[in-house]
Amino acid sequence: MPDLITVREYAYISVAYVGCPESTIDHAYISESAFEYLCDLSASFSKNGAKIFELAGRRKLRLDQYVGVIETKCGTRIEILPKHISQTVDESIDSLVEKERELLKKMLRVSLHLPYRDVGEASLSRFKQPIHEWVIEQFLYHFEILIQHGLRFDYQRVQEEQKYLKGQLQHVKYMRQPPAKKHIFPIEHDVYEVNRPENRLIKTALDLICKKTSSPKNWKLAQELRLMTGEIPKSQNIAQDFKQWQSGRLLALYTDIKPWTELILSEYMPVSTQGSWRGMSLLFPMEKLFEHYVAYHLRRELKDWQVSTQVSNQHICLYGDNPIFRLRPDIYIQHKQTKRKIVLDTKWKLLDQTNRAGRFGLKDSDIQQMFAYSHYYLEHSSEVILVYPYQLNKFDNEISLKFNVDSGEAILRVVPFNVEKPENLINSCISSGTVCL
Incomplete structure (x- = not known):
């Protein structure tokens, strides 16, 4: 059974040594072989522009x-x-880990449009396993339903030689056969089989x-399903088979299991890894998960607003007559009646509104980016909004700033989500045509 280490974003991972402290959610110790694998993985990602780890010493990495989940070659x-x-003071580590796990499940369901089995609070409280086991459980649940309703078969065209006629005789091949093989018939026919x-x-x-x-x-159920499907061959070309995955009324049950199959087989990584190692690895950028999560709930709650993501019809520069340097806000919303427009950007970062001397932890580049959105998308006629995660007693109230321009509407609002x-925060703050998250 593989060793399991649970950590959080920005945690440190070091090589274990004799007498080293026990691993925590903020600093874990792993074997040297596992550490070397992470270093190689980090180097391959860096070549493709993705930053997964940061070296914090010769034998220490810092997560981004x-x-x-990442699985190394050594298990x-x-x-x-x-x-x-x-x-909190009276909260255990296990309770904290479970909260973070449940949050990740929610965000994955929304961002990846995963069909999720709602098992109720009682079952969720009993399921205290890592996120990859949750993915496996959901896959097996949908596969079991598929087996109960029956797998879809398909006709496959087969060409073979037999001593009897079946289907269509291939006349040209038959005529070219030597006299000694006249009793053998090259035929072509369809076979109704589960191989699709x-x-x-x-x-x-x-x-x-x-x-x-x-x-x-999960292992017991997987073995039972494996015995029931022994006649199905494995895929020899995963990418090609996914391209041939069909949809339609007769394949409705396959729609639910497809995203879980993609998760397990595609091994969601930000960039492709080199080599033949295939571990149970699933990596997701939190910035994107948070962006999709906010946009999903905005669409759900703001019925009078048109919510769009990654709009990119404005540029900040011209080179001759050609626009360059595209401006791409995370979320762009427009009221269906009044046509009022608001631009939002999501940031997965913890702010501290009590730290006024440190400008609450806001970055210059983020403020400059929002000013450009306000100017090019809104002409300073409406507010722009930065969305950060809510934190009790740290960031639980809106911060309102005014851009230094003549227009009185050039407002930057920094709001907790x-x-x-x-849904509670959105519903309580919608009034008189102004959206407050």
Whole structure:
């Protein structure tokens, strides 16, 4: 069974040594082979412009804003959780980890449009396993339903030689055969079988689960499903089979299991890794998860507003007559009746509104970026909004700033967004055409 280390964003990971302290959620100690694998992984990511780790010494790494699970070649699994909750005095580490895990599940369901089985609070409280086991559990649940309703079969065209006629005789081939083979018939016919791209991919994911899961419950169910689907071959070309995955009324149940199959087989990484090692690795950038999460709840709650993401119809410069340096705000909303426009940008960072001397932790580049959005998208006629995670007693009230321009509407609002109760904060602050998150 693989070793499991649970840490949070920006935690340190060091090589274990004799007498080293016990691992915590903010500083973990792993074997030298696992550490070397992470260093190699970091180097391969850096070549493609993705920053997953940062060297903090010869034998120490610092994690960045990526969450999920990494499995090393030696079997060590590192679970990386979001860091947005401060531990209270009377709260245990296990309770804190469970809160962060539940938050990550919510954000993944929204961002990846995952069909999720709502098992109720009682079952959730019993499921105290890493995030990859939750993904495996959801895959097995949907596969079991698929088996109960019946797998889809498909006609496959087969060309073979037989001593009897079946289907269509290939006349040209038959006429060219030597006299000694006149009793052999080259034929072509269709076979109704379970070998189709969707089933091959699901079987491949199931085989991987049987090797990777550490949960006895998941392993038992995976083995039972494996016995039921022994006639299905594994996929020989995963990318090609995903391209051939069909949809439609007859394949409705396959729609629910597809994203879970993609998660397991694609091994969500920010960039492709080199080599043939295939571990149970799932990495997601928290900035993007937070952006999708905020946009999802805005669409759900603001019925009178059109919510768009990654709008990019404005540029900050011209080179001759050609616009360059595109401005791309995270979220752009417009009221359907009044046409009032507001630009929002999400930042996954913890602010401290009591730190006025340190400008609350806001970065110059973020403020300058919001000024450009205000000028080019809104002509300073409406507010721009920076959205940061809510923190009790640290950042639980809006910070209102005014840009130094003549227009009185050039307002920058920095607002807290409660990721655990997003609907409450949105519903309580919508009034007179102004959106407050």
